[in-house]
Structure formats: structure tokens, C-alpha cells
Amino acid sequence: MADYSVIKAASYVLAHTPDMVIHNGTTQTTEMVVNPDSDYLKELPEHLRSYDDCLAYIPNQAYIGNVTNDELRAVPFPYYDKKSENPVRSGKYGEIMPQSEFYGLMQICDVFDLVLLEKDFAVKVKADLNAWGLLKEEQLAVLDKNQWEKAELERLVNEEHAEGLYENFELVGCVKRAHDVDVNLSAHTMLENIVTKASSVQSILNLLSKCDIDPDSIDYVIDCCEEACGDMNQRGGGNFAKAAAEVAGLNMATGSDVRGFCAGPAHAILDAASLVKAGTFKNVLVTAGGCTAKLGMNGKDHVKKGLPILEDCIGGFSVLISENDGVNPIIRNDIVGRHTVGTGSAPQNVIGSLVTDPLDRAGLKVTDVDKFAPELQNPDITKPAGAGDVPEANFKMIAALSVKRGDIARTDIPAFVKEHGLVGWAPTQGHIPSGVPFMGPLRDMILEGSATRGMIIGKGSLFLGRMTNLFDGVSFLVEKNPGKAEEKAAGGVSAAEIKAMIAESMRDFAESLLK
């Protein structure tokens, strides 16, 4: 049996996009249609956070790797009224990019001249992105072609169906439509897709840079976001993966897209782990950009309760799955949970299929897993919106099922939740919170010896696509690397056997010298 694949690197990025909350989040765009004079729309701008406040938001610092989960747990809830003592842009896993630079990155990611920026704005953006240091000179030169005056941008937005790009409520650019009839190439869709591509590229560039990965070493890229790109004849044709790989300079890679709503990333990681274990590819990068539609999704509740708009960031991540190096944590793609067509939708069936069934098959107890990572939404966002603490509910469900199985006592539920659970920190960007935000921290915990085994659980609500009412999910175990397994060479001779043969030859040679 070939070696398991390993988690070689992970990156997590955010782009702070407060103006996009107003113009591109569906809660707000819907309100503009059905109730354009609403108090919510009037009050909203005052609830938008500055970039500095976004950096100082402790869950954001946790997402990019500057705050551990234990440190976040020690922060008294709620988080929105607390400030990080070290509000920095860059973290161990990634960074938080300001909106203006993100618009520049969008233009660099656009190869059809659809993104236009106001000329003076573009000059500043170019200088900032140059200082960022992750783009090539010819990529930055794309920003030089912006000779647009504000009046022309206004005309495109007002008369040509372009989507405006705003900075501090001022028009600074736009995304043009790519076709005059096809809704799949409308300015709205193109903006969504370019944002997704740009945030995926941002995460890949961060991974390459922070983890010192050779771009040419990556053979295959899997994108697992929730958007679809294509024209009216193939609405979800793809391929976000290859498009992002091109901009990120992964010249030796091809790729494809995997979809599964919020469970998409877990499916994609399993695909990557299997491709590597099978020997098809050595290094597979799983990536996803974020989603403009979900910006300010719970904004009405946040404004009503006097909170800032907490969903003001586009999220992205990349995880590199590589062949076994004998060091990094392994992905046990033989211990996999799956919600099948026949599983049913009752929560205990769901948790059973994803958590206890695979552990049973492997002869493991629930308590053998140090940490579970299901949906990891930041409760600061979901609780005021009436959706509760999603991660905590998941850990309670795992604990309650363990009680029903007799693995733990009912009185042990709170201790189990704390010991084997996590406090949520991920932005509510659909696929982004689903298990994968913990892959980086789990890798570090296993490497430093504070954990030996974790379970990543992806769950998805398929009813949203109106194709099925079924729920979905997959899970897999990540374990400490026991050291590289001995590989059998083509002739059926193991490394140990080769060593023994060499030793024997050396002995014979030494003896021959003595004769």
C-alpha cells in the first residue's frame, strides 16, 4: 500500500470589502429592490467597520493565524466590542488585504479587460500592491492601462449595465458585462466570479510565499468554492482552478473544480488526498475564494442590535496536499465518514454517519480524537442572527451521540465540548467555515505534539440548489505521521532489504581486503 498523503501547507486570507457589503451582498441588493427607502439601508453605512477595526477584530486575527483557538476561547464573548492587542495585516497563515488593493488584484486577475479603475486610484493601488510584493512586474503593469475618468465610469454604470466598485462610498472603478444578453456573463456574475478568482489567487500567493513552496512543484489544483463560471451554454463549465493557477504562476499545474456547497472543501481535500495516495500527482493544491453575495448576510440583525456589520470580508484558503514526507500529518483517507443517500436527515443519523461510523470501522472511540472540526462559523456573527453557536451545537451533538452510545456520561458533555471542540472563528462565507479552517492549526498542533489526531467534517445543505432535499457531508481523520512507510521497489525489494544487501556486500568487501 502506498503511503498516505500529508498536509504540507495551508493558507487563510481575508479581503476587507465594506463597500461591497452595500453593493454586492444579496441581503442589501434585495432590500434595494423590495424596500429601497428602508431604515436598514439608511443606517447600514454607519455600521461598516474601518480597515483598522477589521484588523483589530480578534476572530480575523485567529483566521490568519495570529491568535490560537485557546487564546480566542479566553476572550470574553462577544468579540465585536473587543480589540486585538496586535492588529496586524499579516499572520502565520495569511493576511487581511484592504479593499483598494483587492480591486487592483481583481483587475490583475481579469484577462478580458472587464475591470476598470479610475486613473488616480489605480496609481495608488499599484504602489500599494508593489509594496505587497507577491506580484510580478508585468502583472502590476496591468494597472497602468487605467486612464479612466470618473465620468466615464459613471456612464458605464448608468448606461452600460456595469457594476460599480466603490471606496468610501465613491465610485473608483467598475466591472463591465462580458456579453449584452447572456446573464451568465452579466456584470453582476462577472464581478462575483472575478472576486472569487482574486481571493483564491490571494490565498495561493500567500501559501507559496509564507510556506516557501516552489510554484512549479504543484501538479494539480482543485477549486471548491460555491460559484459557477461559464456562459449560457454551459453555466457551470468551470474552471476556476486553472484560471487561478495561471495568475498565481503555477505553470506546471492543471486542475478542475469540485462542488458540494459548504461540504465542497472536505470533498476536494479527499479527492486531493486520494490523487496523491494513488500516485497520480505528487502535489495537489485545494483552493477556494470567497463570495460577495454573503457579505452582510446577517446585516439586518447586526444593525438592529447595534453591532457593526461583521460580515465585511471576502474569505479564501488554500491547502497543499503532498506525497508522504515522513513528517507532516497524514490524511487517513481510509477512515472516512460519508452521509449517503440512505442516511436520512435526522441529526443523529447525520452525526453518526460522519463521526461515529468511520471511527467504529477503524476501532477508535470518539475520545480518541483530540479535536473535531465541523462547521466553524464565528458565533459573534451567527448568535445575534438567531442561528446560535454553530460549532458548539456540533460538538454538543457529537457529545450527545457519544452519551447515547455509552462512550461518555451525560454529565461529561460540557467537558467533552471544551476538550474536543473549538470555539468558532471563521467568516460566514458558506464553504469557507466548513472544517478546513482548522487544517492549518491542526497541522501545527500535531507537529508540535499537542495533538495526535483530528477529524475534519464538511457538511452541506443541498436543498439550496433545488435539485434535492438531501443533506450532505464527508469527514476524514488527520493523524500524526508515524514516519514514512517502507516502499517496495519495482522488483519487490524493500528499502530495508536493499540496506541489508549493501551491508552484506560491504562486509564481503572488507573481508576480501583482509585476506
Place this chain on the structure above:
Amino acid sequence: MDLENQRRVLEFSEQYGAENVVVLLGAAEGEAAGLAAETVTLGDPTWAGPLAGVSLGLAVYHICEPEVKEEIDPDVYDEQISMMEMVLDVDDICNEMNAIRDQL
């Protein structure tokens, strides 16, 4: 309650008569359960959906309320619901549901 579900609740109550419809909720929080219960009884409090200003006065319960539990085969309840019963704050949910029903 999302707009599509409001539309379906409205259609069912028109098709079968409000007195013949019972709404069974599975919300994970008292507040969310209360909002959904309010929507199908007094009307949509957010004034966004088809039930805005429409007081259907439907019978509404949460799956974890004792009135519902008594009606269900204990084995089925154990298999389908008992785990969530341990997880949810059932007292809070019951209080919210009773508070809405008291207003009818």
C-alpha cells in the same frame, strides 16, 4: 422564516383550511423558534414575506415540546430526536413557544 416557506405555509392553509394545518418546527434556538411561530400565527414580524400582515393563527409546536413528544412512538422519537433533545435548550424553546401561543 424565509419567504419561500412563508409562501408554502400560506398555500397549505388556503388549500386545507387554517384549522387543519399544524406547523411543526425544528429550530435550534428559542428565539428562532419564536420568530417562526410568530410568523405563522400573528404574521411575519419582519414585514418582508407573504405572511406580512397575515394572521393565520395556525397551531404551531416545536418538535421537542412535550405535547408533540407524547404523540410520537417512543422508539422513533429516540432514534430521530433524542440526541438533539440533549443538545437543545428545550426549556427556552418551550417558553418562547408558549409566549407566542399565549398571544393568540
